[in-house]
Amino acid sequence: MKKLKFILFVIICCMLLITGCSDRRELNDIAIVLGWGMDLTEDGSYLASAQIAVPTELGNNAGGGGGTSGQGFFLETSKGKNATDASQNMQLKLSRVIFASHRRFIIIGEELARNGLANAIDEFSRNPEVRMRTDIFVVTGVTAKEFLSMTYKLEKIPSLAPIKIHQSVGGTESVTFKNFLAQAVSEGSNATLPIIEVVSSGAGKNDEDIQKKTFKITGRAIFDNDLKMIGTLNAREASDRLWINNELKANTITVEIPEGNGNISFVGRKFGSKVKPIFEDNKIKFLISLSGHGAIKENNTTLDLKNPKYLKVIEETLSKHIQQNVTQTISHVQEDFKVDVFGLGETVHQKYPTWWKKRKGQWNEEFASATIAVKVNIDVEEVGSTGPPLHLKESVIKK
């Protein structure tokens, strides 16, 4: 028995030595992909581009000093029938194995988005190597490949920049891909993706610097039920949409106050949204109540904000302004795109499941013809550290 056990032990050890290790890959043998771009080429295949980290350029003291003047990344592209095929073709050009687990940024060329994403994005969730916690954007103006070849001053890896921008302007944290999938699956809402636009920075001394390209997050791409991009919302409309969906985290609104001959800026802190479906004559109506709490950060009017009367005026003007904007956004979507990007269908589904069961097939038509009323309530909780502007003469200030 003892001998037998020993033999078994030896066999297991041998098996370990022979078969183990086969998955072993040193860090210097993997190409860490941080950003991934997908474009549609003219012949109908996909052009994938990968932003791959260059570790030697990223370290501070690798190899005992030396400049880190080079870029922290390089771009590699290849064509293929789908993402995996393209990445397989890309591997033929790479000395290291493509490693996609840290790929948290995916950019889709506008051309591809307009032709439909349905056949292009399965790999992003099926491959067990990658995470669903990924940000996915549509780029307008340039192709995804061109976008990925741009550098960005603040981040050594430019792929990290759009994620951070998106978070700082009130987007949700790295959940765009999951939300996209959830909206696409749900019958009561339509999918959207944030848009990145490439613009010239406009800063700098000489022409070259001014012409230098940078990018900004400008709005939202709207997809129909076949996941084809049918239109865009601009930045303001996109944030209105987030507000209605109760996903807005930060927003700054600047509005003219006629009473004070100037404008004020309101920085929102907490946003709320309540969607109430109402049935009238078997027609569906919606009442959307939006609320916002925040502070005044800039006051270019002559109003003394210590006076509650003027505060009320400002709140009302703000509410009215926002109400107009949101109504306009909604009618823009209803008239031009006829798809429900506000998730109103889901609300009906949750509140009136029996009605929903019968009509969910025609939901987008119902949505396009529904009357949608918007009510906005803004609460100014803080006015900053001064009451009236400090630089104005006493006589000018309205008390």
Place this chain on the structure above:
Amino acid sequence: MSFFKKSISRTNKGEKLNPTKSQTTVMEKHKLSSNVSINEQNLRSQFEKCSDVEFRTIPINGKDRMLILYVDGLCDTKILDETILKPLIHNGIIEKLNFMDKYRQNLRQLLIPVAKVKMVTTIQEVVNSVLMANVAFLIDGESTAFIAELKGFEKRGPEEPSSEAVIRGPRDGFTETIRINTSLIRRRIRTPKLKIESMTIGEQTKTDVAILYIEGIAKETVIEEVQRRIKHIQIDSVLGSGYIEEFIEDVPFSPFPQIQNTERPDVVCAGLLEGKVAIIVDNTPFVLILPMTFWGGLQAAEDYYERFIYTTFVRWIRFALLNIALFLPSLYVAITTFHPQLIPTNLLLSVAAAREGVPFPAMIEAFIMEFMFEALREAGIRLPKSVGSAVSIVGALVIGQAAVEAGIISAPMVIIVSTTGIASFGIPRYNLGIAYRLLRFPLLILAGLLGFYGIIVGAVSILIHLVTLRSFGTPYLSPIGSKKPWKLKDVLIRAPWWSMNERPTFLVESNTERIPKGQQPHPERG
């Protein structure tokens, strides 16, 4: 229980040993003759070429003689001179000893100042007694010898043990002398229930071994088992308690120590009062305590003298250190070579940048660094103290910095290995720390072959081993797994003294109450 079987098989083996033993014993058991010259001859032949054995003959009345026999250096010759030889000569007792019947009486009177006296009748007994630091008196016409205990060899006084220093707590430690050691314990536990059973082990060394326990607290079965296992030891020499330890432990091939050793009398006393059994071996300051439990290895003496909140905190730290010492290098290897997806992107990029250009695979790199660390540690212990610090400087500077700068070893690996090294010294019991240092290497291999899966397999194997391990019938992981887990007051926390009302129930069956309940201090609020 399996350990009974084992002890039976031991006896069978034991009887086959030493076939020539019976012959020699017959000769040595020779009775003493009444003639000193014959005795002297016999003894001299026994102690042939033993230059340290002194034979002193004193004529008594011309024809009769007295032989005084002792080992120089083991006996206190000053006392011998002052209390025995001087009176013998100066008080003229010798002249009065004309009649032999008075002789014995007189010698006895002389030996009154000596505390321990006995009479023996065989040569072998005389030889043994002399070797155990006694003085033998033989007289013509008597076939018995007087043995007076006049131990007076050089011995070390109790000093603070260097291996288990404390900030708060007693500073005495065991010495190489068994009597001093028992006295240190007896001074702390002043009850006749503290039993100290003595025996000698070792064909050549005849080392004194004492088994200590408190009657009524320690389990009878454990005491009997210890006695049985010790009695079955057949060995030529015992030069340290480790000799005994290896003969009586349950699973000799386990990396985990199943018997605790300590230099601190307070630790031994605490163990005895919890129902453990201690074994003191002469000539070594390390006392064995058994049964040992895993958690016992994480308890330092100081835990019970410091305030309990701080102690609890320290215990958590120790537990974390234990796991770091075991898993950190293998986790690093597994994550960097198998699962880089498991660390945040920025961390991965920094590690990747640091590893760029390192020629070795991560596992080999880890082995090289671990080897260097063990080498430094070993060199640090063996070298003289003044050189030891030089070694550590050279090690830190040359191995650490130069290797990283040369791009041979990556900086994160140096961090990992040194953290592991520090962590492994945070374990209070040195021998448990050794177990962890050893197990680190198989885990490293498993991690290098199978990544995280290998680590899980290794860790679960270790745990299965710990779960099935027993030390003298006590499960190694107890009190985890006792019937009342909410009573674990001395494992990951150290409860305040007034709430540790029971002795550990896995060691003590009867007489479990230690501290009467309801003593939590409630000072009246004035």
Place this chain on the structure above:
Amino acid sequence: MKISALQIFWIMAIYQFGMTLLLTQSPAIAASKQDAWISMAIAGIAGVVITIIGGKLSLLYPKQTFFEYCQTILGKWLGKLIVLPFFIQLFLTMGVILRQSSDIIHMTLFRKTPLVLLIILMIYLMVYLTYRGGIEGIGRCSEIFGPIIFLVTFITLMLSINNIEWKQILPIYADTGWKEILKGSLAPISFGAEGILIMMLTFFIQEPKKGVSFAIRAVGMVSVFITIITIEVIMVFGAGLSSRMWYPYFEMVRFISIMEFLQNIEIFVIVIWFLSVFIKLSTFLFITSFGISAFFHLKDWKKAVWISAIPLIPLSIFYPNIVSASIVFPEKIFIPYILPINMIGIPLVLLVVGTIRKNLSIGKD
């Protein structure tokens, strides 16, 4: 070789938990959408009821092993015969579990390493524990693993709270009917019903009565846990996405990201999954080898450990792919045959006949 009531609590809790957690959510959500948690709750109640049946049955003759009291109740030949389906069940499920557990670990951690190696290492661990420790060792191990497993799960639930959109649980009981809900509960019931195995474990408990009540509580606790997890999974991903994933809970943990640093913690799920599967398989292996040794009158049950462990390798490699192990097997074999026969039918028959017999014998006295 006896275990305490607390140990049986943890054994039952662990072996009910791991498999149910990862393997039942997807089919349940696919069948009953956002009402899957109701299915889970129903399955939990069913599991508790079945465990009660098993417990009651074994308490009729707490001093006898399952094999012995089958013969006491049904006579020598029928009693021996009725044990056979359980051997079949144990071997089949052990094979499937080995395969499924290795599959998920292979999918998440490996690419090229052969699956057989993972299976063999798992078998090595099971044999090591069962051979060296027996049920006592299993009990001690689960006592250590149990709190870890449930604590880790609890922490993952807490960390997922930011990702919740609670509205996704709505509407309750509207899109689906009781038919769908019951259909959704079939998969979790088939795992919950394994609580029936308490009838083979009671013999090894020091205080059988207390032990059985602890075991029932364990099954109840697991059901509550699983229901809560299902609710949370649906709230994070919605019924639409989570029904299409193989392991929704696993994906939920992969989705956790706190402060951009506390992320990628799915490895902990792999660990608790591994531990719970390990305990479950070891328990099964122990039961099987003990049963085999009783069946063939072997003196030392430990020898039977080898006999029952070796066939597991072909039994687990046999399945051609993940689909046949995770979908075809439960649908074609477990739910139509093993569930009604082994887990409900035979125990009920035994319970009824046994109770009557006992009452009769008392009446005679």
